[in-house]
Amino acid sequence: MTVEPIRGAVEALLFVAGEPLSVARMARILGVGEGVVREALAELAEACRAPGRGIELVEVAGGWQLVTRREYRRAVEELLQPRRQALSRAALETLAIVAYRQPVTRAEIEAIRGVQSEAGLRTLLERGLIREVGRKDAPGRPILYGTTPLFLQMFGLKDLSELPPPSAFVPPDAPSLDERGATPGTPPDGGTSTPGPGAS
Known part of the structure; x- marks a missing residue:
């Protein structure tokens, strides 16, 4: 099979997947070498850059995905708006803390936010944006939370090193999460953690 087909x-594959696909996975499905897939991706990316195209090829969350071009996203969001319920401010604040302090416990999140966060954590777990990644080596062995590949996909990130400032997760009129300790650092109560098998 030549590069064009x-x-x-x-x-x-990318069109029907609806999620990022790795080079290795596509090569395995198509029965070709990874170099052939990379060459095909380069050609596809170039084709998507042509004027008038509504989609583009991006590298995100450890794979490649076809997404709506930025200039057309408002129209697409208008179409999808009735189907999507936005995250609450509390859930977004909780998500920011998990993203920057992971692995992190509920008690640590609540120490930063100053309020209970059980509902926000439940919402984020249901949406698939966070997951349980282990247990902390502390009394009661509380659950540790971390973000998921879907979180990276939602925010268009290749990996956690591309995280934007914490303020990007919350409305501009919300109190600064930086000042409340959402940025990376030592968890509020110290101690060590025991990552689970799904932790990265």
């Missing part, structure tokens, strides 16, 4: 096959 491979490019078409890669585009079809």
Whole structure:
């Protein structure tokens, strides 16, 4: 199979997947080498940059995905708005703390926010944006939380090193999470953690 039909096959896979696909996975599905897939991705990315195209190819969350071009996202969001319920401010604040302090316990999150966070954690778990990644080596062995690949996908990040400032997660009129300790550092009560098998 030449690169041109491979490019078409890669585009079809990315179109139906609806989530990032790794080079290795696409190569395995198509029965070709990873170099061939990378060449096809380069050609597809170039084709998507042509004027008038509504989608673009991006590297995100450890894979590649076809997404709406930025200039057309408002129209797409208008279409999807009735189907999507926005995260509350409390959930966004909780998500920011998990993203920057992970692995982190509920007690640590509540110490930073100053209020209970059980509902926000439950919402984020249901949305698939955070997950349980282990237990902390502390009395009661509380659950540790971390973000998921879907979180990276939602915010268009290749990995956690690309995290924006904490203020990007909350409305501009909300109190600064930086000042409340959402940025990376030592957990409020110290101690060590025991990551679970899903931790990265």
